[in-house]
Amino acid sequence: MDIRKFQKQIEAIYFAKDNARGVAGTFMWFAEEVGELSRALRRKNDDELKGEFADVLAWLSTLASIAGIDLEEAAVAKYGKGCPRCAKTPCACAEPKKPTGGAV
């Protein structure tokens, strides 16, 4: 399943509910899931990690849908040709001061 198909799948399951809740309320759920992912990363339980990564991706995807953003188009436009700053793959930029995980 590619990014666009995943976003369509999440829309089919949740868009009506999530869109009615709106961006602000849905963002709160997304942030909650990011917190759960953080705790799962510390515990290092593979089954739990898979579930939390899937949840964060699903909430990110539904937020994009509510905001009218095609996640695949956005991701490819920004990262499809390598690092957006140095245009290299792998990135050749100096290490950033804050922990961005490599993304810009």
Ligand SMILES: [Zn+2]
């Ligand atoms: Zn770079």
